[in-house]
Amino acid sequence: MDALYARFGTRLSRFALSLLGDQDAAQDAVQETFLAVWQSAGTYQGGSSVSTWLLGICRNKVRDQLRRRPPPTEPLNGAGGLVSPGSGEEAVELWACFRQMDEDDQELIQLVFHQGLSLQEVAEVLGIPVGTVKSRTFYARRRLRQLLRGGDSE
Amino acid sequence: MPCQEVQELLPWIANQTASPSERRQVFAHIAVCATCRRELVEVVALARRVESATEALPGPARAVDHLALLEEAGLPPLVAELVRGARSLVRQGVVVSLGLPWVAPLTVRV
Ligand SMILES: [Zn+2]
Numbered sequence: 001m002d003a004l005y006a007r008f009g010t011r012l013s014r015f016a017l018s019l020l021g022d023q024d025a026a027q028d029a030v031q032e033t034f035l036a037v038w039q040s041a042g043t044y045q046g047g048s049s050v051s052t053w054l055l056g057i058c059r060n061k062v063r064d065q066l067r068r069r070p071p072p073t074e075p076l077n078g079a080g081g082l083v084s085p086g087s088g089e090e091a092v093e094l095w096a097c098f099r100q101m102d103e104d105d106q107e108l109i110q111l112v113f114h115q116g117l118s119l120q121e122v123a124e125v126l127g128i129p130v131g132t133v134k135s136r137t138f139y140a141r142r143r144l145r146q147l148l149r150g151g152d153s154e
Numbered sequence: 155m156p157c158q159e160v161q162e163l164l165p166w167i168a169n170q171t172a173s174p175s176e177r178r179q180v181f182a183h184i185a186v187c188a189t190c191r192r193e194l195v196e197v198v199a200l201a202r203r204v205e206s207a208t209e210a211l212p213g214p215a216r217a218v219d220h221l222a223l224l225e226e227a228g229l230p231p232l233v234a235e236l237v238r239g240a241r242s243l244v245r246q247g248v249v250v251s252l253g254l255p256w257v258a259p260l261t262v263r264v
Binding site for chain 2: 009010013014015017018023027030091094095098109110112113114116117118119134135137138141144148
């Protein structure tokens with residue numbers, strides 16, 4: 001467990017934080033992930049990579065956190081406390097736009113561009129067909145690009 | 155390969171997980187299509203931007219003692235014994251594998 005955490009803890013934390021925008025919630029999601037891993041010891045099928053398997057669990061825990069939390073009080077276009085000290089204007093702008101996308105799109109962008117998952121791995125984590133991953137990612141990145149250019153929608 | 159199909163694959167060209175045959179097809183198309191070439195440049199830039207912004211996020215806020223956490227949650231006694239044993243071996247500098255299915259690809263190292 002410690003080995004798993006040492007290897008994937010930071011990666012999962014950043015994934016959860018990028019989607020939740022709140023460090024406590026992100027930490028809870030990651031802890032619940034490792035707890036679920038423990039409780040389901042033996043359900044790892046070996047078919048997917050360990051990181052894909054963990055991301056699949058973590059993603060569900062993030063969803064639980066999102067469902068649990070009260071409606072946002074901060075303005076939608078804020079970066080949501082996500083920006084760490086020292087991060088530049090580029091990051092601030094990115095997070096502000098990122099927050100305006102819907103949760104499914106945020107998740108796809110993170111899985112592909114930060115976690116670096118293959119098409120098949122994304123499909124596995126999200127439990128949707130490869131073709132759907134392709135088309136949804138196409139629209140998600142279009143949307144993000146549009147937002148970064150200052151447009152409101154496609 | 156039509157433009158739409160190429161453009162749908164670009165994120166995986168950017169993150170370098172596309173298959174060799176996908177890469178071949180995409181690059182063959184890009185060699186003759188300026189629109190998709192521009193699109194690739196944009197996707198790569200976007201990928202870098204997302205990656206660096208996410209990497210700038212703080213990691214775990216506090217260290218977590220997973221063994222304590224798990225014991226709190228109630229470990230099956232046999233498993234708890236296994237983990238404790240593994241820990242003490244690790245402390246002694248021995249590399250162990252817990253032999254649990256989900257730990258199989260990993261080894262506990264000091
Ligand atoms: Zn084209």
